[in-house]
Amino acid sequence: MSAFEGSLSNEGSSVVAAAPALDRPSVEVFPASQLRLVRWNVYVSLLALFVGGLFGLFQALERLQIDIFPLLSPVIKSYYQGLTLHGVLLVLVFTTAFINGFMSLATMRGFGRAMSNTTLMQAAFGSLLVGVGLAGWAMLTNKATVMFTFYPPLNPHFLFYLGLVLVVLSTWMTSANQMLTLRDWRREHPQERVPLMAFISIITYLMWDIASVGIAIEVVFLLIPWSLGLVQTTDPQLDRTLFWLSGHPIVYFWLLPAYVSWYVMVPRQVGGRLFSDPLVRVVFVLFLVLSAPVGFHHQFTESGIPAALKMVHGVFTFAVFFPSMVTAFTVIAALEVGGRARGGKGLLGWIWHLPWGNPSVTAQLLAMIVFVLGGASGLINASQTVNLVVHNTSFIVGHFHMTVGTAVALSFIGISFWLVPYLTGKALWGKYLALATAWFWAIGVMVFARGQIIGGIEGIPRRTAIANSAYLDLAPEWTLSNITTGIGGIIMVVGGVLFLLVLLGTLLGWGGRTREAEIPVTESLSRGGVGALWLDDWKMWLVIAVLLILIAYLPFFITYLPPNFTSPAPAFQLW
């Protein structure tokens, strides 16, 4: 008997024998106007993935001393302009557009009803589109080669800032729409628990709502007036601190939608069941509460912040690692139920009985496996003294290509393997190409991360046109890491090209039409039971989250202010 079977029998048969507990009866008829908006969000997202990924290819080639940026110079002026497009398109556009669409759909499916306000949904998509247009124009015309962190006093065109504000605004509108839908659902179901899928989708956005206030203040009140010349100077240390108040929680805004899929969709796809409904709620509530008071771990090497306060954020950073560890257990447990139901035996034999022939499942399983290593490298970043070895080196790049670049991106690719058929009525074309997409991506990122992780420990700086660097001859020990990075990146790009083919074939109707595509929803082995109702009290968790942000940040602002406004704007367009 395996460990997991033991745990089931521990719980007694009542749990296992509980009636099938779908969150809602199978209501999958939503307004076409809303499904169309979800679809367009997914299209914008995937377009950003392909364009952003293309620059990844150029960067990988650069690591192999094949510098094609001179050939691109009529359009793209430099490595850094390409790198800015790569970063902004992938971590801000690909993610946000996909999440706005996918989480809206998950909210609808969770509640079993349409979003309350179609106009707001249109406005959110419009805001995103205009925002991407403005920021995209600024980047493509080389007026904003400042990376997605846009650290002042580097000084982009103000429309770059405005575009990003509109992208953030689209997330706030999506969140507001979720809350309206929750309100309307609650009127009809005064005593019921919030359905799990809707609850965790809403919590994902609430977490981001409060966390994004930092970046909103930075851009709207400090950077836009400064870039327009309304104020003469800015304080880079203050700006950065506000940036990272939002800059770490944003990674959970990317990650939690993947968790939604891992928790309540993938188990269904593998024939398993969710192990524990309340534990999932606890995990998401912990992210709501702990995601934001951790920003200083991105600022360990900055001398404007006292070391003691960095220690406080260090503690919180370790704490926010906890819900991810629980996720690893709960999700794997749900997979094991599925693997055993499909005939798997022995301690690990169930793994081979998972549906590895299903591209959507395979992509997400591989994303999970890579995430174990990505998460572990994150704990290294969070360990403040060890951070001194890796901070701002290519180690960080290796880390986040395993996390957002694979755990999130490959999950979203896996989700799109059922989502695009669901939204278009066109069956997935090219099953084996889709499977190959996942394997190329996962193997590619492992090779890539080997190069970047070891390279970082050897001292390779991140965000640097390394093949053109003036000091490459002085560091011959970097060669192997650079070659590995380049080859791994190219393998990932092959995965991306295969994905593009699958998508094109599907949209062109080569796979035929399907009426069977559905949103997978998992049954839970245990419903919350008594005492779990307080978990759904999002207002209480919101208050606690704000309190922790104040505990983490007030001591800094009290000791730091007044600002050191000494950095002028117009001189610093240095690209």
Next chain:
Amino acid sequence: MNVPFYERLVIFVSIAILVIAFAAVVASTVIAGIHLPSPVLRIDPRELNNTPPFDQPGLREVGPNSYEAVMIAQTWAFTPNELQVPVGSKVTFRVASKDVTHGFLISKVGVNLTLIPGQVAEATATFREPGTYLIVCHEYCGIGHQAMFGKVIVQ
């Protein structure tokens, strides 16, 4: 709430791992004496050339085998860009940026600073092995970022 045994076990083990790992981090500060950068001095980067000690950048001997290196970072160079010290020297770097944000990484000795305009940054390292140590700017600072470096030559 009804928490099954294996769930409880995983929760306990997860917390234990995190507590032990964090204890190791605290130990590396308290016992091994590895400290993160902390506030040194607030300055006006536009006036850096007239702000002591940055009005006279360079290497100074402050004690037996002990040096102070005052350095300026600006696009896209360090001033001075080469330091020569004997083997076993302990060097305290005082660095500030004159324009945009730069980085200051000496990977082999664990010096890792972000040079934010308006803030003086400080770190100390001991150079025990002879050789050339790279100082690399590891914060994107514009089109010439990859040209920005310096050297510590230890003889």
